[in-house]
Amino acid sequence: MAEVLVYVDHVDGAVRKPTLELLTLARRIGDPVAVHLGPGADEAAKTLGEYGAVKVLAAEAGEFADYLVVPKVDALQAAYDVVSPSAVLVPSSAEGKEIAARLAVRIGSGIITDAVDLEEGDEGPVATQSVFAAAFTTKSRVSKGTPVVTVKPNSTSPEAAPAAGAVEQLQVSFGEAATGTRIVSRTPRESTGRPELTEAAIVVSGGRGVNGAENFHIIEELADSLGAAVGASRAAVDAGWYPHSNQVGQTGKTVSPQLYVATGISGAIQHRAGMQTSKTIVAINKDAEAPIFDLVDYGIVGDLFEVVPKLTEEVKTRKG
């Protein structure tokens, strides 16, 4: 079977969920070969093998941490030259899309970004994209070169399928451009202790109805009682009540948790684009006509300032 390169997103060898989703999709079109750059390859290989990587091409060099994307593109291209894959899959993060685009230009291939599904077609892999705020679904195929596809988080559920996952060293020689942009400082974001938004099993989001940054603590308290991540509508983010990194929707993040709780959010199409594939959707809104209610499994018509604290108390009581 043809080999498919999968670019690994990880933190010191802890593989992030979107990569497990890529491995799951890659198995539909070939044998996944993971490309792991930076520290922790042996640790990562256990997880990568569990999710179907037949091998793990690993490279470690100071350049990966010290310079912006080009060293990683050099390494991915080295893997491409070694493997001659039938496709290259990369997570659809901002960095992933830049790496993928640069690789596609170098190898003279077509690229599809922000795919939400991938399947084998008669003439190669066919990618699904959700466009115009999810109003349309398109299917596309790369018609020139080796398909390079970036895939959005939560496009599929990761499924284990154990494979060898043996680590092989990848020889990388960096080009002149690799050291063109040096990272001069790094400041870690203060941890909230909550799960990452795109990876959380439960997300509680607040919108304009929360009516001020000072009120967002009630959303956070419900989230904490459920072990959830906190999301926000663009209206709440634009008003400066919550950081943009927490925005859910077309111009924010796409989430697909087991449970999505929308509080004080009307359900505009651009918000729905980022959460409508959630498994169970609950909305709390004082307007019974709010469009969000068209989408929900459970709806509560009421004032969130009354409902949310009661809900938090109830969750805490039931958890004992």
Ligand SMILES: Cc1cc2nc3c(=O)[nH]c(=O)nc-3n(C[C@H](O)[C@H](O)[C@H](O)COP(=O)(O)OP(=O)(O)OC[C@H]3O[C@@H](n4cnc5c(N)ncnc54)[C@H](O)[C@@H]3O)c2cc1C
């Ligand atoms: C190109 C483009 C991209 C966009 N991208 C995004 C995006 O990524 N994400 C996004 O969210 N939006 C996005 N938007 C904006 C989107 O169109 C809406 O304006 C936005 O989602 C509205 O946010 P909201 O639901 O919080 O506010 P509103 O639409 O104002 O709704 C507030 C809701 O809160 C309810 N409410 C008020 N007070 C209470 C209370 N006390 N208790 C209970 N309910 C209450 C109201 O009944 C109302 O339904 C985008 C728009 C454009 C044009």
